[in-house]
Amino acid sequence: MDVLARVSEATGVPADLLGGHLDVLAAAGATGRMPDRSVLDAYRRSGARAAETGVPLRSVVEAALLAAELATTPRLPNDGAAPPNLANGQVAGALPALRRAVAALIEGYEDAQRLAIRREEEARREFVDDLLYGRAERLAERAEHFGLRLAESYVVAVARGVRPMAEDDPLADRIERALIGRFGSHNILIAVRDGLLVCVAPGTLGAATGEFTHHVRAGFEPGWRVGVGRPHRGPGGVVTSFREAGNAIDLGERLGLRASVLRAADLLVFPVLLRDRAAIEDLVASVLSPLTEARGGPEPLLATLEAVFASQGNQTAAARRLGLSTRAVTYRLERIRRLTGFSPDDPTQRFTLETAVLGARLLDWPARPLPGR
Structure with a gap:
């Protein structure tokens, strides 16, 4: 049995991977000439x-x-093995060639691994883009490669920091490793898209979005927000949940909500309001436009109404929120009643006022004038 066959049997490495290896060593031992570029490329x-x-x-x-x-x-004589390829005097000369040969083998191996990793990362980026933006070509088949079974329901959570997150931000990798360590790679997909950190998890895995939020709280600068979509089935469901999560953050900012975690399920009334934009514009104009006559403009009075509604009508609690005296809050509410004709103490009028205030925040009024007004 020749040397390479014995090596293959002992190591499991196919003999053809080292074809010409012994000739290279023998030539280096006999002449002292090192392998040239073409040999090292091989x-x-x-x-x-x-x-x-x-x-x-x-x-x-x-x-x-x-x-x-x-x-x-x-x-030994008659042991059936081929004679050595290198004479004793040639061994020392072959050692530098052996070192270079092994280094070239390792270099080629590592280059191939890096290329495979880059291709996998590119495939993953393309898959995440297609998944979140609804490009469904072979999506279910590709999803299984990344551990997702799109026949199930999935929920998407997104985190927005004070600055957009870069795709190569090491924090994203740390959070992904932490979540995969707890829930498994077949349950969690973490990616950075449009400056947001995105988490896709099965809808049945309720703890996943809470754990995601925990790591966001620990790693992000103060001022972060997390939006959580509702669970939906199929590839289109992931797209819907992703959009809901992003919209929840947008609504929170437009409405001035204090909560850092905003769930689409808790904010369903606001998209309903915006579906009939003309109606909400008319409500805001009819109910709140008289506040523009107040000294200092409508903003202090709107803030007062928001504080009262957030405090379930408790004027003392509202005053603490605003940093005012209770008497100042009472004065402002009376001013609102006189200007608009609506009082937050009356249940029906309270609902109208609260809806109008929410509509004003959604429309960014009074900073943005209403059409035709």
């Missing part, structure tokens, strides 16, 4: 082929070293 190609076929790097290096060892070991 080693790099062998290393790359080993990586592509799943041969462990350690086995490849072991095979190259074992081949050199066997090529210099004397054989």
Whole structure:
């Protein structure tokens, strides 16, 4: 049995991966000439082929070293083994060539691994883009490669920091590792899209969005917000939940909500209001436009109404929210009643006023004038 066959049997490395290896060592031992660029390129190609076929790097290096060892070991007569390829005097000259050959094998192997990782990352980015933006070509098939079963329901949570997050932000990797460590890679998908950190998790895994929020709270600067969509089924469901999560953050900012975590399920009334924009514009104009006559403009009075509604009508609690005296709040509410004709103490009028105030925040009134007014 020749040397490479014995090496293959001992290490499991195909003999053809080291084809010409012994000749390179023998030539270097006899002449002292090191492998040229074309020879080292051949080693790099062998290393790359080993990586592509799943041969462990350690086995490849072991095979190259074992081949050199066997090529210099004397054989007993009649043991059936081929004679050594290198004479004793040539061994020292072959060692530098062996070092360069092994280095080239490792370089080729690592280059192939890096290329495979880049291709996997590109495929993952493309999949996430297609998943979140509704491009459904072979989506279910590709989803299984990344551990998602799109026949189930999924919920999407997004985190927005004070600054957009970069795609290569190491914080995203840390959060992903933490969530995968707890829930498994087949349950969690983390990605950065449009400056947002996105988490896709099964709708049945309720703890996942809470854990995601925990890591956002620990890693993001103060001022962050998390939006959580509702669970939906299928590829289109992921898109819908993603949009709901982003819209929840937008609504929170437009409405001046204090909560850092905003759930689409808790904000369903606001998209309903906006569906009939003409009606909400008419409500805001009819109910609140008289506040523009107040000294200092309508904003202090709107803030007072918001504080009262948030305090369930408790004027003392509203005053604490605003940093005012209770008497000042009472005065402002009376001013609102006189200007608008609506009082928050009357249940029906309270509902009209609260809806109008919410509509004003959604429309960014009074900073943005109403059409035709």
